[in-house]
Amino acid sequence: MSDHPNQLFAETSFVRRKQRQEGVAKWVLGSMAGLMIIPLVLIVGYLIARAWPSLSLSFITQVPIRGMREGGVWPAFVGTIYLVFLSLAVAAPIGILAAVYLNEYARDNWLNRLINLAVINLAGVPSIVHALFGLGAFVYAAKFGYSIISASLTLAIMTLPVIIASTREALASVPRNFREACWNVGATRWQTIQAVVLPNAISGILTGVILQVSRAAGETAPIMFTGAVFFKAVQRGDLFPYALHDQCMALSMHLYVLSTQVPDVKESIPFATAVVLLGSVLLVNATAITVRVYLRSRKKW
Amino acid sequence: MNSITPPEPAERSLNVRRSVRPAWAVVGERALESLIHLCGVSAIIFVIGIFFFVFKEAFPVLLGGKFSLSQFLFSDQWYPTSEVNKRYGVLAMIAGTFSVTGLAMLIAVPFGLGAAIFLSEFCGSKAKETLKIVIELLAAIPSVVWGFVGLTVMSRLITKYTGAPVGVNVLNGGIILALMSVPIIVSIGEDALKAVPDAYREAALALGATRWQLICRVLLPAAKTGLLAAVLLGVARAVGETMAVLMATGHAVHIPHSILDSVRTLTANIAAELGEAPANSVHYRVLFLTGVLLFLMTFIVNLTADLIVRGTRRR
Numbered sequence: 001m002s003d004h005p006n007q008l009f010a011e012t013s014f015v016r017r018k019q020r021q022e023g024v025a026k027w028v029l030g031s032m033a034g035l036m037i038i039p040l041v042l043i044v045g046y047l048i049a050r051a052w053p054s055l056s057l058s059f060i061t062q063v064p065i066r067g068m069r070e071g072g073v074w075p076a077f078v079g080t081i082y083l084v085f086l087s088l089a090v091a092a093p094i095g096i097l098a099a100v101y102l103n104e105y106a107r108d109n110w111l112n113r114l115i116n117l118a119v120i121n122l123a124g125v126p127s128i129v130h131a132l133f134g135l136g137a138f139v140y141a142a143k144f145g146y147s148i149i150s151a152s153l154t155l156a157i158m159t160l161p162v163i164i165a166s167t168r169e170a171l172a173s174v175p176r177n178f179r180e181a182c183w184n185v186g187a188t189r190w191q192t193i194q195a196v197v198l199p200n201a202i203s204g205i206l207t208g209v210i211l212q213v214s215r216a217a218g219e220t221a222p223i224m225f226t227g228a229v230f231f232k233a234v235q236r237g238d239l240f241p242y243a244l245h246d247q248c249m250a251l252s253m254h255l256y257v258l259s260t261q262v263p264d265v266k267e268s269i270p271f272a273t274a275v276v277l278l279g280s281v282l283l284v285n286a287t288a289i290t291v292r293v294y295l296r297s298r299k300k301w
Numbered sequence: 302m303n304s305i306t307p308p309e310p311a312e313r314s315l316n317v318r319r320s321v322r323p324a325w326a327v328v329g330e331r332a333l334e335s336l337i338h339l340c341g342v343s344a345i346i347f348v349i350g351i352f353f354f355v356f357k358e359a360f361p362v363l364l365g366g367k368f369s370l371s372q373f374l375f376s377d378q379w380y381p382t383s384e385v386n387k388r389y390g391v392l393a394m395i396a397g398t399f400s401v402t403g404l405a406m407l408i409a410v411p412f413g414l415g416a417a418i419f420l421s422e423f424c425g426s427k428a429k430e431t432l433k434i435v436i437e438l439l440a441a442i443p444s445v446v447w448g449f450v451g452l453t454v455m456s457r458l459i460t461k462y463t464g465a466p467v468g469v470n471v472l473n474g475g476i477i478l479a480l481m482s483v484p485i486i487v488s489i490g491e492d493a494l495k496a497v498p499d500a501y502r503e504a505a506l507a508l509g510a511t512r513w514q515l516i517c518r519v520l521l522p523a524a525k526t527g528l529l530a531a532v533l534l535g536v537a538r539a540v541g542e543t544m545a546v547l548m549a550t551g552h553a554v555h556i557p558h559s560i561l562d563s564v565r566t567l568t569a570n571i572a573a574e575l576g577e578a579p580a581n582s583v584h585y586r587v588l589f590l591t592g593v594l595l596f597l598m599t600f601i602v603n604l605t606a607d608l609i610v611r612g613t614r615r616r
Contacts, residue, residue, distance in 0.1 A: 018513070018514060022512055022514075025512075026419075026423050028415070029416070029423060030423065032411070032412050032416050032419065033415070033416040033432055035416075036416060036432070036435060036439060036484075037432075039439070039480055040435055040438060040439050040442075043442070046454060093340075097340035097341070098341050098344060101337045101340060101341025102341060105338070105341070111342075114345060116607075117604070119344045120603055121599075121600060121603050121604070122344055122351075124537050124541065124599050124600075125348075125596060126542070126543060126596075126599055127444070127542075127543050128541075128595070129351065129599075131572075131575075132358070133350070136355060136589070140580075141354065160343075160344070189334075190330045190333060190334060191330075211441075214441055218443025218444070218445070219443070219444075220443070220444065220544045221543040221568075221572055225576065252544075253445075256449075259449050270453075271453075277445070278442060281441055282441060282442075285437065285441045286438075
């Protein structure tokens with residue numbers, strides 16, 4: 001042992017070196033993480049700046065004029081709402097019940113593993129393959145034609161994994177004791193689920209549903225060949241311009257068309273369309289995050 | 302996962318009096334439970350349905366004499382609308398997909414894994430929450446908006462700083478795809494690091510390791526399979542992405558020689574030509590066959606990633 005007991009803990013050059021390395025590593029990794037914030041801020045900021053001349057509330061409520069070179073995005077905006085809600089109406093019940101099955105009923109056997117694999121795969125299938133599927137299955141085989149129904153069914157299947165994953169996570173976070181207490185007073189499995197499990201998991205389910213909305217609103221490829229159309233004449237401010245068997249415009253498709261297919265568009269219009277789309281999607285996501293944070297803070301377990 | 306089984310009713314042994322539920326409630330519950338079962342297996346039905354319908358449209362072309370599978374896979378000549386000599390080779394598109402994906406991963410993997418390590422090991426809980434929200438928002442940006450950014454912003458920057466004649470090329474698509482796949486790499490990678498038991502960290506710290514030494518010597522080896530899965534899922538995302546590459550990579554069907562060449566990817570090719578191909582023509586069916594190819598590619602990548610994740614979890 002050395003004379004001074006503190007010598008054992010004194011800084012040697014080796015210690016200094018490893019601490020310097022630690023500092024560098026922390027700084028480099030931190031800047032890598034920080035670099036993710038920059039594109040988000042830059043993109044949103046730049047788009048808004050370029051879109052500014054056209055950006056106003058009336059941009060949303062106006063219809064496009066002069067061959068989509070001027071005017072607003074109303075028909076596309078309403079079309080997106082149609083597609084989102086129809087796809088939600090299909091995907092939400094199926095997705096939530098599927099998650100209930102996976103978390104509450106399924107045992108750990110080959111079928112369950114196969115379902116898990118299918119869910120992962122459904123999430124991983126490229127969006128254009130979903131489009132091909134929608135074209136083959138809904139437009140041709142089911143004879144729905146190019147229509148809102150075909151497009152929203154395609155979107156529903158594509159966004160199903162979003163709902164399944166977050167609902168499942170929500171159900172899994174309900175403590176097992178809650179279920180046991182309920183079983184012990186004689187409730188059946190389904191009674192337990194509807195009286196105890198679902199009410200306690202509602203925040204997570206809600207988040208999943210909101211995320212589905214945001215995902216469905218932003219997708220372009222799956223609706224491009226199943227029901228979205230370049231242009232459709234709609235009255236200004238008309239709330240119900242489409243029937244279910246019509247084709248419709250959609251914001252994402254509109255942005256694609258404006259930026260690649262229409263010549264001589266007024267410069268700020270595609271930017272404003274991008275801002276409306278991005279704004280709606282991010283707003284919906286921010287809602288989901290707020291709901292989650294708020295409800296999590298009220299949880300007592 | 303743990304299956305949760307309610308206890309068997311005890312009335313047989315204990316002879317307790319229980320209120321009898323009305324028949325409709327029992328039948329209703331049965332019906333509802335079968336509906337739940339059906340929804341549970343729906344994911345399988347959908348995946349099989351996707352493969353079936355896409356393959357069904359593509360299948361006749363494999364039988365017809367005008368088309369050879371080896372030409373499809375190994376020729377870079379794509380002349381679907383030629384009058385005299387139609388040729389359907391997607392090699393150039395495969396090369397396009399791989400070049401764009403490869404470049405995207407070159408950028409996204411170091412940044413994604415670095416950010417994941419920072420989030421899980423160095424970050425305070427407040428900063429972590431904020432960064433996670435940023436990642437979530439970044440992941441939520443629709444692909445068509447990314448494509449629009451590539452087309453308008455990025456292409457201008459690229460022509461300005463590299464002197465390339467066209468700004469929509471491999472570099473543009475690679476950067477856009479990297480930005481799109483970073484969020485998924487970060488979130489899955491962070492999960493993988495979180496799954497390493499805390500005892501490993503405590504043991505290393507107790508021996509006097511700094512956190513950087515802990516990361517290099519302990520965490521990375523322990524979490525390497527999970528991190529690999531994160532990278533694979535990023536690859537799957539990049540391979541399958543359609544709108545962004547459709548708008549940001551240009552439309553030249555040839556094998557790229559530098560990162561400033563324009564290319565076309567498999568996904569973009571379908572999106573660009575499906576609208577013009579007459580239904581049930583050979584061209585139309587070849588596009589569906591490309592869809593089958595894409596389906597199989599992402600299927601294999603996703604399956605591998607899943608097996609890896611499952612393997613680590615079991616351990």
